[in-house]
Amino acid sequence: MPFLNSLLRPSLACFCLWSATVAAEPLVEWSGRAIAEAEALRNTELRRGSKRINELAIEPTLRLNAHIRRDAALSGFVETELSREIERETGETPQKANKLSLNQAYVTLKPDTAWAQTRVRLGRWQLRDEREWLFDENIDGLLLEATRGRWSVQALGGRVNHWQRDLLDSSTKGNPVNTTAVLARYRLDKDWQLGTYAVAQRDLSTDRDRLLHLGLRSHADPDKRLRHWLEVATVRGREEGESLRGHALDAGGTYVFHKAALRPRLTLGYAWGSGDGNASDGRRRHYRQSGLQSNEADFGGLTKYQVYGVALNPELRNLHILTAGVGLNLAPQLTLDMVYHRYTQHHLATLTRRSTELNPDTDILSTRRLGSGLDVVLGWRPRRDIKLEAAVGWFDPSARFRNGSSAQAQQSSSAYAAWVELGLGF
Template identity: 30%
Template sequence: MTSPVAAEHIGEEPDDEEPALREQLTEREDKIYVENPHRIDLFGKPLSLIIQSEMSLEVLSHAELGDPSLDYGRLLSTGEIEFEGFYAATPSISVFAQLNLIDERDLDSSNPDGESGFFLERGEMWLHYHEISGGPFSIELGRLDFEDDRLWWWDAELDAVRLTWEQDDFEATVALAHECFPSRSDEGFIDPEHEDVTRILVENSWDWHEDHSVQMFFLHSRDRSGGGNVGDILRETREDEFDGDLAWAGVRFAGAIEAPRRALVGYWLDAGYVRGRETIRESDDFAPGLVEIEDIRTVDVEGWGFDAGTTILFPHPWEPRLTLGWAMGSGDSDPDDGLDRGYRQTSIQGNEPGFGGAERFNAYGVLLEPELSNLSVFSLGLGCTLLESSSLDLVYHNYRLAHAADELRDSRIDTDLTGGGRDVGHGLDLILALEEWESVQFELSASTFRAGRAFGRDEGTWAFGATAALRFAF
């Protein structure tokens, strides 16, 4: 997401305008919009400066389910100060830089993987040439923010160059991304998930009717990093479980209509297909902070996934909302035939579309946060507007494997599925977002998850989590 300060200067509309019909049924931006940032005159042009801060506390009763011997929780305190600077050298050429100062403290001494640290993290840093020579093309170079509307395809900051073409109701972007430097000052290496990974990202959109659009997506990701050999012992922070040469293609249909009695009905359908080859490294704990590679295999990949649903906003006091959603990623019924038919997401997805409230949250569960792979997720959400710019949401999730497996491909809670069944469990999220003040936001989420039959002897175990976050800007 482009900074609101930068958006004013590069042709994007700030978020304080009256929202369109479709926008009323999606999230509002999770960025504090500062109407009057600090400005310094630099060579006759204003340099806009913003400082934003966030304090959060995260509590998790179980960091792992399925292995009682590794049953521990998490209590994480995070403080962050974000510095932003924007400079428009000319009406078409602008520069933006963002730097984050972060302090993380794991306060739970029972967590064997607990890590604390104080570091600098580079955020967006780019040079933008808007409407080259007065035409429909724009180009960006640097550390860019990639976000699709629902964050189902990508939600990441990457070192890249991006070309954008805009004409009336059409927009097309193509980007080449490759990480060049570590993102954190306390790590002298690039995150293994992004190291030596070259990505080509394409996104095309057509607003074919007011409040209705169709979008097409393509991503080719080639990982040449390598991650060690069988028997190698690595730090957990250097573990690289997946290397792939994969291509994704997909489409999205989204929009909103005004139903009888002025109810608003929004809809979405995302569909994706992935194909290629992937190398998988399976590791086990060797010592605190260390893992040992036990097996390496390479498979062909061909899978599919979709996410479809609707949100209905009723014209009554408090603007009550009802959301129904169903998402599924294909699974693999035969892990030994050399062809993995399980869908996997792009590894840079966010899965945080929002259900019409004031804040984004994970559509597949705030506590579990699973990747949509070999998994079906049914969601039912109820929400309402509080005061002027705040919201309350209650969302239920039902999880079921496409095929029995020994783990979820990726999730916030580590999973050891020993039961042989397909019932993963049920989740419930409560999200409160307060945004009544110009420069202050507060979010509180509380979640629970009940393990299903797939967890074997941990079936019926309850996991709990909560997060409180306070953001302010000046």
């Protein structure tokens, strides 16, 4: 992408020279974190019997951060990670790799303007939105942020991994997908904000995918009583050369009984992503998310997790998801959440690996109901620099998933997922 090369390469070179100069002052603040993370997914193909496919990933990581002139008009930030990744899958040779990742490296300019507080960021930076519903990625490009009164606006342009992410592996460059976006927010009070956005994406590798996401949103995250979220979205454009037009809704709330023992929390939510009832007319009516999302948030506990289900972890596409949960504060710094999900397709269609973590062995397409899920989530933060997060998820498939295509084939068995992360700051 020529405009990124022209902007970022000279800027990063100047940044390296400038950061080396200011480091001698010294005006660099260092911090780090040691992370041990493990993830497991069992029975990924929803089989019954001995031929189940299980996956396991273990990744110890050392993360180092450097803030350079943190509060100055011109500042910088660098985040790197050294990790050892070990992946195992049933019947396959374990894959092991050392990684040296450049997660973030940017300069920030805070121009002195009378009309608004502004900030310009150039380089590789992390972008996350509310509930990580649109973005949870590191972008190579330009970010402009402006705040005036109750209003704030973000405008950005760039790519994911325009340069290689892993400095030891040149294949970790991303696909040439340009992303531009404008996100505006209006704060009603300190806890509640309204927002709107437009996100445009264009895949230059084939020029067959051009997407425009438009949406309205509302989020409130008070510590007491009612928290809520609302996403109303539409996507327009072309996908694999065909016209695309889809819609989505995600709404819910968590009520906290803050005066009761253990501060119980009750959550109820509903999410819908449109599906396509006619796959042969050359038009696609399903909703699809940006591809940069993680759908991770919390329902008042100390741990963020996959709010559409830890085991199935679907994209919001051709789905109805009903969610109900209860949470408890077992101690001031210890939370437990139990969350139930019920999954139903909008239109009957094959469940693809692209849209979920699972790849069913046989789908006889007998019902729109996919199944149910249950998640148990734990969060513990005894100190500011120590955290333990863990989640266990279960997916119970409906009768449409079988061990074979015959009428006598047994119904598929459940799938299980679990992950745990321990972080120690220094």
